[in-house]
Amino acid sequence: MEEELILAGMAAIMRKSEEFGDDGGAFRLGDVWVVVTNDMLVESTDVVPSMSPEDVGFKVVTMNASDLAAMGAKPGFFAFSAGFREGDAEFAKRLFRGINEGLERYGMNLISADTNNAKELVVDGVAIGFAKNLLRRSKAKPGQLVCVTGELGRPLSALLVELKGFSAAKSVRERLMEKLLRPVARVEEGLRLSEVVGCAIDVSDGLVKELKAIASASGVGIVIDPARVPVCDEVREFCEENGLDVSEVAMNSGEEYELVFTIDREKLGELDFDFAVIGRVVEGEGVWVEEGGKRVEARDLSWRHFSDWFAG
Amino acid sequence: MEEELILAGMAAIMRKSEEFGDDGGAFRLGDVWVVVTNDMLVESTDVVPSMSPEDVGFKVVTMNASDLAAMGAKPGFFAFSAGFREGDAEFAKRLFRGINEGLERYGMNLISADTNNAKELVVDGVAIGFAKNLLRRSKAKPGQLVCVTGELGRPLSALLVELKGFSAAKSVRERLMEKLLRPVARVEEGLRLSEVVGCAIDVSDGLVKELKAIASASGVGIVIDPARVPVCDEVREFCEENGLDVSEVAMNSGEEYELVFTIDREKLGELDFDFAVIGRVVEGEGVWVEEGGKRVEARDLSWRHFSDWFAG
Numbered sequence: 001m002e003e004e005l006i007l008a009g010m011a012a013i014m015r016k017s018e019e020f021g022d023d024g025g026a027f028r029l030g031d032v033w034v035v036v037t038n039d040m041l042v043e044s045t046d047v048v049p050s051m052s053p054e055d056v057g058f059k060v061v062t063m064n065a066s067d068l069a070a071m072g073a074k075p076g077f078f079a080f081s082a083g084f085r086e087g088d089a090e091f092a093k094r095l096f097r098g099i100n101e102g103l104e105r106y107g108m109n110l111i112s113a114d115t116n117n118a119k120e121l122v123v124d125g126v127a128i129g130f131a132k133n134l135l136r137r138s139k140a141k142p143g144q145l146v147c148v149t150g151e152l153g154r155p156l157s158a159l160l161v162e163l164k165g166f167s168a169a170k171s172v173r174e175r176l177m178e179k180l181l182r183p184v185a186r187v188e189e190g191l192r193l194s195e196v197v198g199c200a201i202d203v204s205d206g207l208v209k210e211l212k213a214i215a216s217a218s219g220v221g222i223v224i225d226p227a228r229v230p231v232c233d234e235v236r237e238f239c240e241e242n243g244l245d246v247s248e249v250a251m252n253s254g255e256e257y258e259l260v261f262t263i264d265r266e267k268l269g270e271l272d273f274d275f276a277v278i279g280r281v282v283e284g285e286g287v288w289v290e291e292g293g294k295r296v297e298a299r300d301l302s303w304r305h306f307s308d309w310f311a312g
Numbered sequence: 313m314e315e316e317l318i319l320a321g322m323a324a325i326m327r328k329s330e331e332f333g334d335d336g337g338a339f340r341l342g343d344v345w346v347v348v349t350n351d352m353l354v355e356s357t358d359v360v361p362s363m364s365p366e367d368v369g370f371k372v373v374t375m376n377a378s379d380l381a382a383m384g385a386k387p388g389f390f391a392f393s394a395g396f397r398e399g400d401a402e403f404a405k406r407l408f409r410g411i412n413e414g415l416e417r418y419g420m421n422l423i424s425a426d427t428n429n430a431k432e433l434v435v436d437g438v439a440i441g442f443a444k445n446l447l448r449r450s451k452a453k454p455g456q457l458v459c460v461t462g463e464l465g466r467p468l469s470a471l472l473v474e475l476k477g478f479s480a481a482k483s484v485r486e487r488l489m490e491k492l493l494r495p496v497a498r499v500e501e502g503l504r505l506s507e508v509v510g511c512a513i514d515v516s517d518g519l520v521k522e523l524k525a526i527a528s529a530s531g532v533g534i535v536i537d538p539a540r541v542p543v544c545d546e547v548r549e550f551c552e553e554n555g556l557d558v559s560e561v562a563m564n565s566g567e568e569y570e571l572v573f574t575i576d577r578e579k580l581g582e583l584d585f586d587f588a589v590i591g592r593v594v595e596g597e598g599v600w601v602e603e604g605g606k607r608v609e610a611r612d613l614s615w616r617h618f619s620d621w622f623a624g
Contacts, residue, residue, distance in 0.1 A: 016421055017421040126438050
């Protein structure tokens, strides 16, 4: 429902700030951009059984810190509103502990908080950061390379194991779960990127979805070499064992909190962190995968696509 | 559960900003205070049947604009995260319309938004404003007068009619409901107050609760003359008809979004809006009502107190 809602409903909201609709919004104050993001976590759709209350708390901070990173902002302050089921005080305490771990990790301070009773757990996080130069999804230019930090595929693989009974050896399962339960936002990388490039987005919904957002906002096409999308051994092993296409898994795995960015080739040397070049920006539109000289449109695959694979 | 949670859980969050725990938090940027507030509305606890989706949207903006007003901040930006029941797209559109009405009313622009599926409606609003001087609940001083804007009692009376079957003539009922459904934040009054006084709070949980917050944060006592608490004719009529104590209703009615402030007597003339002097700040502690020379501790009465009155 999310896309439909945003399209239909947001049109009713005429009063939007000038910088609205990226990973976060922003306004200028003196010579600083103040970046604001908010991201809500809902128990019935976002929490898996293996997550501890501390994991939930940490993740809400990470989700929001990652949006700041994708805008090139240094984390400053965090706020949250939480709804707890009646009698969930112990859960709440542990969740707060996880939030505090997140604040420590990203160097943020709590500026406001609100707690309520609700029928299920909901935690809305708000992050405020500061940027000299904003990274925007609309700034990709034909001729640039497309890059991504870290590796992709673990959260989706972990969900298939956790919720759908896909098989994985214990050590593989642990490594997959690690990133689902405790993803970390690429805050330092985002800050460095803001000094070198203009376009970035974080991988919260899956690489293909994020690339489509860049392509559409920038008015460009993107061509990906799926063999270059970085994947760890455990995801490879998991996909092999379960008959899944490893690059399909990697390119549709969400909650990764890796950063995707575009960069002029001659600037590659200015980045002092690990990343992979996975494709290039071209004239045109859409997101494409190119293998053996053949170019086909990248498939934005839903969770159902992968879970049905198993059922079939 | 709210108080218990905040006390027990918040202690686990060590990383708090310097200005935390008032109606909102704040940080300085150059010579400006950036004020941040967030306030969540949950269907099962905060929404009554008569509220339209537009009312809900407008109220979420008002709740947060009111917190800015209580800090003396000019509203700037608004963000929200919403969880909707599956298939609630029409509701969502109308809620967004109400949010837009709120943004128009308070001169704010939307800076960030997130929508999700959830088991019940939850809307978390976030407001960002700018202040030259912060109003704080900790700044009341013995000798000052205690004042309040507008009149009190309508929202609680309306809830008793709407949810508990208390009786009210149609015209009375309409006037009571008006403030429950479409309360308005005292933004202009808050801005003016920030130039004249140091201490304010908004009436979201009821006058007695707010006065206790001021007394405890400021280390003072407060004495109220209940006969001076402003009440409209319809609340008087409603209380008479239902055998309720009118000042008890007025002093425990929440979601009023009036501003309570303390002020030196000689500065009263500097305020160019309507308000009532209802009491004074004294040395000591606690909140007291004084009638006919007798002083008794003010009762912070729960919703149950009033609804049971009816059942009994």
